[in-house]
Amino acid sequence: MDEGDIAIMLGSQLIQTILNSAPFDEIKDLVKKTGAPVWYQDEVEGMSPLHAAAYVRRPDVAKFLIQEGAVWNAVDNLKNTAGDIALSFNDEETYTLIRDAGIRSEMLLGILASQNKPQPDSSSDPLDTSTSNVVQHTDDTAAGSTSAFLDSKLVYTVDEHGQSICKVKVKAQVPKLIIGEDGSEEKEEEIGTGIMKETVRKLTEGHPNEKEGLKVLNVGFGLGIIDTLFESLPTPPSQHVIIEPHPDVLAHMRATGWYDRPNVTILEGKWQDFVGPTSNHKSLEFGGFDVVYTDTFSEDYSALKEFFEQLPDILDGPGARFGFFNGLGATNALFYDVYTHISELHLADIGLDVEWSDVDVSTDDGEDRWGQSREYFNLPIYRLPVARMRDMSL
Ligand SMILES: C[S@@+](CC[C@H](N)C(=O)[O-])C[C@H]1O[C@@H](n2cnc3c(N)ncnc32)[C@H](O)[C@@H]1O
Secondary structure, eight states, X not given: OOHHHHHHHHHHHHHHHHHXXXXXXXXXXXXXXXXXXTTXXXXXXXXXXXXXXXXXXXXXXXXXXXHTTOOTTOBOTTSOBHHHHHHHTXXXXXXXXXXXXXXHHXXXXXXXXXXXXXXXXXXXXXXXXXXXXXXXXXXXXXXXOHHHHHHSEEEEEEOTTSOEEEEEEOTTOOEEEEEOOOOOGGGTTSXXXXXXXXXXXXHHTTOTTGGGOXXXXXXOOTTOHHHHHHHTSSSOOSEEEEEEOOHHHHHHHHHTTGGGSTTEEEEESOHHHHSSTTOOOXXXXXXXXXXXXXXXXXXXXXXXHHHHHHHHHHBOGGGOEEEXXXXXXXXXXXXXXXXXXXXXXXXXXXXXXXXXXXXXXXXXXXXXXXXXXXXXOOOSEEEEEEEEEOOTTO
């Protein structure tokens, strides 16, 4: 028997022992004394010892396995993590242990990645650096890579329900749906529009400058759902800046009159061109926004975190509000929870407190915001963030 066979045998034995609800010391000895690998996943189901601990609702075993290096985000062959299994049993203690292991691990990876981060003048594309292993896998499609997306051809059209959609042409020249709808009446409750409506409400309602017109920055026009909602406020924004890099989106904006709207300024390029360390538009007078929102399809969490870091410079102090499309990790309840917590921690680090609201998106009729090209959001609840600068004078 070679080393691999021994690891398989011991790994299987560890899973079986956990599933048999063996005493803690027996499980511990198998790992510590016999050397059973905690990272093992069986071939038939993809089950790991951590999955097994979740199945038999053993937080003591889960805690031990995590301490010994169990992989918190390993998915079985049905794409469930151990955390999903704990959640399905309503086993909050085991679920929280696994989720917190995920948060620790992702935070640590984030710190390591930022220490190794290329400098702004580096030739590599900062958007393509990833700090995360939560949903990170090689994905060179337009959905998963910023550069592939920005190079792809977009077509604005109307679907069979009369709703505006945007398609991206992929290599095989098969158009795929990527961006949601425009809020025609009968589609009002669909996921993208519903979320954007609630986002605009939370970002603007009761804002001290609401009545005189807010100064708004939106990053990523897409179908213009959120920008249209901002423009439809009882008092439209006094200044409405939109940052958008995709040439086809810009052409669509031009054709639909966005360039001619009073108080609307369109900045052609990526947000990185206008704010932060890679910005080469130092002359632009940025900052002082009452409301900032970002939703940049195909960028990853490291880019979002980088955007967070620019907020103190662009928000107009404590009264100002910030929102972002909270869709990362949303193919899986555990990953979504981990990302939600990590973004809250990172925002807190830079002095912003987040309030989360739950938006029920379970009633959508199966057509999601991003369509069929990748499963983006298949959770019943969207966690909507609104962050505000902490008032340091208090
Ligand atoms: C999902 S859409 C935004 C949808 C929008 N929230 C709405 O309500 O219709 C994402 C947009 O972000 C743009 N985008 C991608 N990367 C960007 C970047 N680095 N800076 C600014 N915009 C970006 C894309 O071209 C696309 O138009």
